[in-house]
Structure formats: C-alpha cells, structure tokens
Amino acid sequence: MTIKSVAFIGLGAMGWHMASHLTKVYTDVRVWNRTASKAKEHARVFATQATSLKEAGQADIIFSCLPTSKQVEEIIQEAQPKTGSIWVDCTSGEPQSAQRLQQQLKEQGVTYLDAPVSGQTIGAEKGTLTVMVGGDPNMLEQANPAIQTFAGLIQHVGESGSGFAVKAVNNILMAANLWALAEGMCNLKSQGVELDAALKCINASSGQSNMSHHIFAQRVLSREFPLTFALNLLAKDATIATQLAGTTQTIMPVLQLTQQLYRSASNNLPSESDFSSVVQQLEQWNNLTLQSA
Ligand code: NDP
Numbered sequence: 242m243t244i245k246s247v248a249f250i251g252l253g254a255m256g257w258h259m260a261s262h263l264t265k266v267y268t269d270v271r272v273w274n275r276t277a278s279k280a281k282e283h284a285r286v287f288a289t290q291a292t293s294l295k296e297a298g299q300a301d302i303i304f305s306c307l308p309t310s311k312q313v314e315e316i317i318q319e320a321q322p323k324t325g326s327i328w329v330d331c332t333s334g335e336p337q338s339a340q341r342l343q344q345q346l347k348e349q350g351v352t353y354l355d356a357p358v359s360g361q362t363i364g365a366e367k368g369t370l371t372v373m374v375g376g377d378p379n380m381l382e383q384a385n386p387a388i389q390t391f392a393g394l395i396q397h398v399g400e401s402g403s404g405f406a407v408k409a410v411n412n413i414l415m416a417a418n419l420w421a422l423a424e425g426m427c428n429l430k431s432q433g434v435e436l437d438a439a440l441k442c443i444n445a446s447s448g449q450s451n452m453s454h455h456i457f458a459q460r461v462l463s464r465e466f467p468l469t470f471a472l473n474l475l476a477k478d479a480t481i482a483t484q485l486a487g488t489t490q491t492i493m494p495v496l497q498l499t500q501q502l503y504r505s506a507s508n509n510l511p512s513e514s515d516f517s518s519v520v521q522q523l524e525q526w527n528n529l530t531l532q533s534a
Pocket of ligand 1: 275362
C-alpha cells in the first residue's frame with residue numbers, strides 16, 4: 242500500500258510534537274484534538290490540516306496518543322477508520338485492550354498496532370523516541386516510514402498487546418528508580434550531606450540512572466517540578482504492569498509496592514502534578530526538603 246495520508250489524534254504534551262514530524266515525509270497530515278483550538282494552532286504552526294474526526298479516520302495511517310486505552314476505544318468508535326488503514330496507537334495503554342481492538346478492527350479490514358513511546362517530551366520534540374510495537378510485523382513494515390519520522394528506535398516486541406506490556410514494565414522500573422533515589426537522598430540529607438555533591442558522586446558511580454542524571458537535579462533539587470508527564474499517568478502505567486503480573490501470578494514484591502506508593506501519592510498530590518512530584522510524598526513523611534544548596 243502506498244501511504245498518501247496520515248492523521249494524528251491527540252495533540253497533548255507528546256502528540257503535539259510527534260505529529261509535527263510527519264510533515265517531513267507527508268503532505269497530507271491531518272490532526273484532530275478534543276480541544277479544537279489546539280488542532281487549529283498546530284495547523285498554523287506546522288502546516289498540518291485540522292480536520293474532523295471522521296476525516297482523520299479516512300487517512301491511510303492514523304496515530305493516536307491519548308491518556309488511556311479507554312479514550313482510544315471511544316475515539317476509534319467515532320472515527321470509523323477506513324478499510325485497509327493502519328491504526329498506530331502510541332498511547333501507553335492496556336495489553337488486553339490492544340488485543341480486543343486488534344480483533345475488532347481486523348473484522349473491519351483495519352490493522353491495529355500498539356506502539357507506545359518512551360523518551361519524554363524532549364524526545365518527542367527531537368524525534369528520537371523509542372517505539373515498542375506489538376502486532377503484525379508486516380503491517381509495521383508498512384507503517385515504518387511514518388513512525389520513523391519521530392523515532393530513534395522502532396522495535397517489534399511481539400503479538401498485539403506486547404508493546405503496551407513492555408512500556409508498562411519500563412515505566413514501573415523508572416518509577417521504582419526515582420523512588421529509591423529519593424529515599425537514598427532523604428537518608429543523606431538527614432546525615433547532613435550536601436545533596437548536589439552526593440548526586441555528582443552517584444552520577445559517576447554504580448548507583449547512577451536516567452533519573453539521577455536527567456530528573457533529580459533538574460526537577461527535584463531545583464524545586465521546579467515542571468509538568469511534562471503527569472504523575473497520574475505514571476501511576477496508571479504502574480497499575481497496568483502489576484495487573485499484567487496478576488494475570489500470570491508473577492511474584493514481584495518491589496514493583497507491587499512501587500505501584501501502591503505511586504497510586505497513593507497520585508491520590509494525595511494535586512491532579513496536575515509532574516511525576517517527579519512523587520518525591521514530595523517522601524519529603525512529607527521524613528519532614529525535610531530535598532533542595533540544592
Ligand atoms: P496529555 O495529558 O498532555 O494529553 C492528552 C491528550 O489526550 C490531549 O490531546 C487531550 O485533549 C486528549 N484527551 C484527553 N481525554 C480525551 C478524551 N476523552 N477524548 C479525546 N481526547 C482526549 O498527555 P501526554 O501527551 O503526556 O500523554 C499521552 C500518552 O502518552 C499517555 O498514555 C502517556 O502515558 C504517554 N506518554 C507520555 C509521556 C510524557 O512525557 N508526557 C512520555 C511517554 C508516554 P485536550 O487537549 O482536549 O485535553
């Protein structure tokens with residue numbers, strides 16, 4: 242199939258940037274967003290076309306990047322994708338929903354690929370996201386040039402739902418990492434150790450991580466906590482990972498506890514909190530603040 246038209250549904254923190262890269266390869270790039278003014282602004286800034294949801298559904302490849310699988314299921318009903326099209330769902334969704342959607346859309350001659358992304362908003366902006374894909378590998382090959390516009394790595398990981406499973410596990414690992422680092426830093430602060438110096442050592446030692454390099458100083462020690470990835474979305478990912486383990490009774494005590502800690506922090510903190518704000522929960526319990534000198 243020659244891909245002539247592509248569409249992007251959901252111009253949020255991630256989708257806004259991801260959709261912008263499609264114009265590198267395609268002239269017919271349709272965008273739709275629940276808040277229509279964002280789609281109009283996207284069209285103005287990136288020379289995409291703000292269309293109706295039905296027109297977006299008539300594209301050869303349709304991307305979605307929405308908060309959860311629930312919204313994707315609703316939007317697919319409304320968009321009515323055309324026969325022969327490929328729906329590439331970049332939401333961090335639920336494996337069981339991917340399997341349902343893959344079956345349901347197959348009956349309409351539409352291919353569904355679960356293709357969640359990692360790399361945060363900066364990766365979306367630079368077009369260097371990691372894309373983990375579940376579903377028909379032959380159809381992925383067809384969608385590849387479009388996905389490539391915003392990807393650094395595209396990896397097929399298995400059948401429908403596998404992409405979502407890998408993403409959920411990746412994110413609960415990130416959550417555990419951040420929480421463990423915050424506990425360690427609370428411990429050091431209580432000992433009277435200077436935190437910037439401690440982080441410098443950790444970042445040149447075996448305790449280093451993506452969180453220690455790119456998140457802790459920039460968001461926590463700076464006290465900025467900029468909202469780029471909502472805490473409630475990370476709590477959702479952690480829940481998907483633990484529910485998945487529940488289906489096979491996989492034993493993972495540390496990750497189970499991580500899910501509970503993030504769910505509770507997400508309930509306790511304001512709804513518009515960045516994921517890094519989870520550290521504030523631990524600060525409250527320890528009655529201290531993790532701040533640069
Ligand atoms: P945002 O909250 O920034 O954007 C959500 C998007 O979904 C908006 O376009 C919003 O529209 C739309 N939306 C919300 N509810 C509905 C609905 N009921 N019907 C139609 N559209 C709806 O989320 P992100 O871009 O941060 O995240 C999107 C997905 O990507 C999530 O699954 C997240 O877990 C994942 N992700 C996020 C990363 C990040 O760093 N932010 C990194 C990797 C993955 P409106 O503008 O009208 O609100």
